Amino acid sequence: MKDDFVLTAENVTKTFPGTKALSDVKIEVKTGEVHALVGENGAGKSTLMNIISGVFSPDNGSIVFKGKPVRFANPNEALMAGIGFVHQELSLCPDISVAENIYMGRYEKGPLGIIKKKKLFADTQEILKMFKTGIKPEEKVGDLNIAEQQIVEIAKSLSLKCKLLILDEPTSSLSDSETEILFEIIRKLRSDGISVLYISHRMAEIFDVCDRVTVLRDGYYINTFNVSDVTPKQVVENMVGRELNDFYPQKSQERGETILEVKDFCQKDVFENINFSLRRGEILGFSGLIGSGRTEVARAVCGIDHFDSGEIIYRENCVSFKNYAEAIRQGICYLTEDRKQQGLFLNLSVKDNVNVTIIDKISKRLMIASKKEAENVKEYVKKLNIKVSDVAQQINSLSGGNQQKTMIAKWLSIDPRVIFMDEPTRGIDVGAKAEIHNMLRTLANAGIGIVIISSELPEIIGMCDRVLVMHEGRITGEVQGDEMTEKNIILMASGQ
């Protein structure tokens, strides 16, 4: 029955110059349902969502919302009709208050056009009550943390009485406890009859909070399952189109000599008493909540940031890097978690992105040897299976997974002995993730010491030989072997 579905999209097709993003895709979301949409990068999820929320119009196809056929000319129409969209990259204005963000464009004004602030704050407080949060309507959005900002985004959609809320990778920046709160909110929405369309890569979450899941692959509709009738492995196999044997590569049995030792490492007000060692061939994990100081420790060890006290012993010598370039020359490097803003040169070519770290190495008398440029990038395109037709093309034309591989290639180019990888598989699809995981294990087996900083527990447990857990700047525990369980790590990460 039509009334059962709040949204039905059928035969949706969309072509962009050069690619067919969607071919005859369908999706049906029931009223009061939490519906997951999954697929690798490039599967068409974002395009489908953009069409539903009015950013693009489809070349073909019909969309029926709340029983009526609709065609939105712009996102605002969709919003007013009752479709809310919370993007992965939040679109709030950081310098103005929560209330003003939520009611943007709809302020009630008195004579002379002055905004009725009291009413604005009161209305906002009403909405925020639903979320059991301490956010105040007058607070500036920029002062809130990511989880709170996300709540503001959701509140904005709810204030417009949306019937369908689309969440795009909502938990990628949330800690586990914040994720739980989000799930509670989603469950409440469901019981209030509001549907949620949940886009995510994380099977654990989908199986936790969603009712049904639709799979897209390469722009095609593959299947829709009831979450209760299917296993995560089956869903992933549908996404990837092939049978998966193991998610994670086998761990190493042998470890080499200690290559890096950090003693009593301290940076005032950021981290203290950090002690750890890393052996050749070992993959060490740094786990912890967002804000626990893992990134800061890595950056300080690599010479990017300063530190106040402590010792770094690298290859049996006590070292002190004057700057990051020196650390790189010695073979220690740090792969940033934020590839778009801090890792890649988006307007430059793939070749330029791979060779940035070895510019001086491949130059003779200040002139770059183009032969060496070409050779280096060719080597890593092959080794890392980077899908690119011409290395001279701009890197932002590559998919997220291939961009991440390019970033890894630029660090492998320096022949590192120790790599600190911060969120190495963030925001990339299952297929590329598995490739990178296998590659990391191969590197480790070749004798490189690898530290993985990750907020994804399955990744930490699956990839690492040993895990250090940090909490508010201190190491609260170290686990390996059988002790490496989600429960233990979460306990240590919250300070126990």
Add this chain to the structure above:
Amino acid sequence: MSNTNGQAIRAFFNKMKSFREATILLTIIIFSVIISFLAPNFLTVDNLKTTAIGMSADGIIAIGMTVALVSGGFDLSVGSILGVSSVIAGVAYLAGVDIWIGCLISVAICLLFGLFDGLLIGKVGINPFIITLGMMQMARGVAYVVTTGSPQSLASVPEAFSFLGQKDVLGLPFIVLIFIVLAVAGDILMRKSSPFRKVFYIGSNQKAAKLSGINVSKTKIGVYMLTAFLASISGLLTLSRFGVATPTAGQGTEMRVISAAVIGGASLSGGQGTILGAVLGTVLLNLINNALVLLKVSVYWQQLISGLILILAVTIDHISHLNKKSLKTKKSIFTSSNAVINNK
């Protein structure tokens, strides 16, 4: 050996195929053809020579400005550096110093100005607009102080010096020759040398450059010393050409030169631009000025038209980029990159 030759030829054609540069070249050709009909003395050796000499002073500075733009900044002080360089050498000569020593002193002082800018912009991290704007005033002020405000004539300057600005070598005015040599060298270095490649990285994404091991402050210091150096050379050539140390020399240069570089493909946001493009931009702007003069259009119109061309060029470029990147642009309507930092 033949492989590198083949590579060089291919590289040359890649250069020519580059959309922006080819467009400007085409525009220059079409424009020249039209003007040659409207103004019969356009295609005369005398006219072309004079125009070429006129554009060389700007062109030399445009080379440095392109590098500054690629680094994500720019240098508003170049006109003033041209002026102060010119008067320091001139006044030193008039005070009895050997003209060549005077030139060295002038270049050294201008390099110091550049170092000053570079330190504040590169090491301390202040916005180049403010710093170079301040330097623009400062350097001009120094020029006035040194000449007490009035132009000083360099009578009986050694011929070896006046040769630079006034005589020909191999049929070309020496100034034009220097410009061509510097432009060719600059273009090759920009494309192929490691220090200039780092400028591209810094302009494209400064944070990522730092996190890739590039010494950002050192490179930026080099950039602003280069712009000052080239402006100073241009100043000395101007001194030689006219034989007068004029404290007002070079006023307005920075605007013309930035326009030329941007028309040639340099982006104000950095990470993009070529010397060849800047040279073509300079040629185009100067040809248009020349045409206006030959067609007896009032001098006042020249500035208006230069400004109009700059706006047109940049707008057309922006629109053509929009078409190519419509995918990215449409998505970005709804997701704004805001200043929220992920607390990790």
